[in-house]
Amino acid sequence: xxxxxxxxxxxxxxxxxxxxxxxxxxxxxxxxxxxxxxxxxxxxxxxxxxxxxxxxxxxxxxxxxxxxxxxxxxxxxxxxxxxxxxxxxxxxxxxxxxxxxxxxxxxxxxxxxxxxxxxxxxxxxxxxxxxxxxxxxxxxxxxxxxxxxxxxxxxxxxxxxxxxxxxxxxxxxxxxxxxxxxxxxxxxxxxxxxxxxxxxxxxxxxxxxxxxxxxxxxxxxxxxxxxxxxxxxxxxxxxxxxxxxxxxxxxxxxxxxxxxxxxxxxxxxxxxxxxxxxxxxxxxxxxxxxxxxxxxxxxxxxxxxxxxxxxxxxxxxxxxxxxxxxxxxxxxxxxxxxxxxxxxxxxxxxxxxxxxxxxxxxxxxxxxxxxxxxxxxxxxxxxxxxxxxxxxxxxxxxxxxxxxxxxxxxxxxxxxxxxxxxxxxxxxxxxxxxxxxxxxxxxxxxxxxxxxxxxxxxxxxxxxxxxxx
Amino acid sequence: xxxxxxxxxxxxxxxxxxxxxxxxxxxxxxxxxxxxxxxx
Numbered sequence: 194x195x196x197x198x199x200x201x202x203x204x205x206x207x208x209x210x211x212x213x214x215x216x217x218x219x220x221x222x223x224x225x226x227x228x229x230x231x232x233x234x235x236x237x238x239x240x241x242x243x244x245x246x247x248x249x250x251x252x253x254x255x256x257x258x259x260x261x262x263x264x265x266x267x268x269x270x271x272x273x274x275x276x277x278x279x280x281x282x283x284x285x286x287x288x289x290x291x292x293x294x295x296x297x298x299x300x301x302x303x304x305x306x307x308x309x310x311x312x313x314x315x316x317x318x319x320x321x322x323x324x325x326x327x328x329x330x331x332x333x334x335x336x337x338x339x340x341x342x343x344x345x346x347x348x349x350x351x352x353x354x355x356x357x358x359x360x361x362x363x364x365x366x367x368x369x370x371x372x373x374x375x376x377x378x379x380x381x382x383x384x385x386x387x388x389x390x391x392x393x394x395x396x397x398x399x400x401x402x403x404x405x406x407x408x409x410x411x412x413x414x415x416x417x418x419x420x421x422x423x424x425x426x427x428x429x430x431x432x433x434x435x436x437x438x439x440x441x442x443x444x445x446x447x448x449x450x451x452x453x454x455x456x457x458x459x460x461x462x463x464x465x466x467x468x469x470x471x472x473x474x475x476x477x478x479x480x481x482x483x484x485x486x487x488x489x490x491x492x493x494x495x496x497x498x499x500x501x502x503x504x505x506x507x508x509x510x511x512x513x514x515x516x517x518x519x520x521x522x523x524x525x526x527x528x529x530x531x532x533x534x535x536x537x538x539x540x541x542x543x544x545x546x547x548x549x550x551x552x553x554x555x556x557x558x559x560x561x562x563x564x565x566x567x568x569x570x571x572x573x574x575x576x577x578x579x580x581x582x583x584x585x586x587x588x589x590x591x592x593x594x595x596x597x598x599x600x601x602x603x604x605x606x607x608x609x610x611x612x613x614x615x616x617x618x619x620x621x622x623x624x625x626x627x628x629x630x631x632x633x634x635x636x637x638x639x640x641x642x643x644x645x646x647x648x649x650x651x652x653x654x655x656x657x658x659x660x661x662x
Numbered sequence: 663x664x665x666x667x668x669x670x671x672x673x674x675x676x677x678x679x680x681x682x683x684x685x686x687x688x689x690x691x692x693x694x695x696x697x698x699x700x701x702x
Contacts, residue, residue, distance in 0.1 A: 215669015223678035230682060362682070368689030410678060488700030491693050498690075544700070 207290030212412035218347040218420065220410055225340030225359035227407025228295050231400040232302060232336045233366015235275075236494075238268050238325070240374050244387050248316060251387060259318055267326050269589070274330020276586030279338050283579025284439050286335055287572075291343040291411045298336030299404030305329030306397035313390040334579065336404070337363065341562045342575025346414055349571070350423055352563040353513070357505025360559040364498035370396075430636070431514055435643035436570030442577045445638050447568050450631045454517055455561050456584040456591070457628035461524055461621045462497075462554025463592030465547055469493055472596075475610045476535040476543065489544060496548045497555040504556025505563065513564035514635055520553045521629035528622035532615040558585075568638055595620060 203209065242264045249255040286294040305328035312320030340359050348355035377395055381388020426432055442448045465472065470486040481489070508516040527546045534542035565581065566574045596617050603613040 213669070217670035217675060219675055220670055220678055223682045226682040226686070230686060362686070365686050365689060368693045369685050370689075372689065372692045406681065484699050488697050491697035492700060494693055495690065495697060 224410035229362030234370035236367035237370040270326030271330040275333035278334030279579030283576030294339035295408035301332035303401035310393035353508040436572035439576040458557035459588035500552025500555035501559035505559035525625040
């Protein structure tokens with residue numbers, strides 16, 4: 194079990210986190226949630242955007258105040274560095290163990306907030322880019338994959354449910370952060386000051402404590418540990434009993450097929466998630482008010498979170514590949530239906546379509562770690578998951594571009610606003626067809642990529658040998 | 663393994679789940695209140 198950086202002593206080492214007899218695996222989901230609930234704050238960062246445009250002018254933006262377009266880069270940078278750091282540090286996270294990774298994530302996350310607080314106090318946007326965007330993004334990447342990988346090892350009987358719990362926490366983190374941030378800013382603001390800086394400092398302290406508690410609680414199972422009464426799944430070609438070395442996984446078609454499937458599912462979800470409020474008001478002018486649209490966005494957030502747990506848990510029973518077939522098929526049908534609901538004025542139909550789509554968006558994130566585990570085994574699943582999250586970064590660009598630019602093009606060409614999104618909906622439906630085809634071609638990983646002797650490092654795949662050399 | 667009496671106690675489990683569960687339920691409740699505006 195001991196490899197690489199995990200071989201050293203000390204409280205942070207992987208060896209010190211191996212559970213003793215009697216440790217309940219049900220302590221691990223709260224440990225994972227301690228981290229995911231904190232880093233899930235990223236989804237709620239937009240609550241700071243408007244106040245940060247008035248730091249100088251207070252009641253309204255002054256000429257030297259930051260613009261919304263400039264502030265938008267903070268979140269984009271964080272998501273970009275999430276993908277980069279999870280890909281770059283994935284192997285280190287896997288070999289160093291969850292405590293070291295979770296503590297590092299806590300330091301980066303809290304440090305990111307503190308640097309940003311300093312940036313706000315001296316009104317330097319570059320410090321916020323560095324703090325929240327770069328350092329916070331690194332915390333997002335490391336903090337996201339480490340608990341997920343640990344849970345997969347503790348719940349070999351129900352990996353979907355286990356990872357669904359943690360990733361549900363990432364979705365739920367915004368629910369806590371959003372009202373908490375608004376409340377804190379209210380407390381620290383006065384007629385001559387907006388309390389963003391103080392709010393950042395308080396959040397840094399609170400999140401650091403939460404994440405460190407998680408790193409204290411977390412444990413990894415002993416080698417060859419199995420839960421009591423565990424019965425290995427019946428022979429299934431799509432559930433591997435072998436591990437694949439992280440960089441060998443990149444050489445398999447399965448990795449890239451799942452990458453496309455996740456990218457498609459995420460593109461479709463992100464596209465509507467960010468624009469749901471404006472889209473609903475433009476498709477149903479006079480019927481959906483801004484307040485009702487905000488309610489729809491709130492409901493979508495709940496479905497996003499609930500879908501993470503529900504779909505991932507379902508995948509334990511119906512299989513990962515079948516779950517994605519449902520996402521792709523249902524997604525295709527629902528996106529084709531959305532323009533129809535607009536044309537007949539069915540608000541309930543429109544809302545239902547998007548709520549299901551958003552539940553599958555969350556479900557896609559939560560199910561994919563277990564899909565990777567089925568394909569590549571548990572040994573390097575965290576690192577491989579980290580590499581796969583680059584699909585998220587890519588989707589973060591494709592989704593909003595597809596929705597915003599095509600709408601803009603249509604409106605500029607005299608298409609009524611209520612119909613301006615129809616082309617995008619059909620393109621999204623088309624993307625699901627591509628995803629369906631890719632998912633169809635996902636087969637068992639070829640045996641030549643399997644790690645054969647973990648302890649000696651011999652007979653690893655080609656990339657594994659090169660890396661160990 | 664999980665039934666070992668020297669291991670994790672029920673109190674530890676309750677505390678751990680309460681530590682993350684209470685803020686999460688509070689956040690979900692706040693969001694639900696906001697979502698209800700759709701039906702007003």
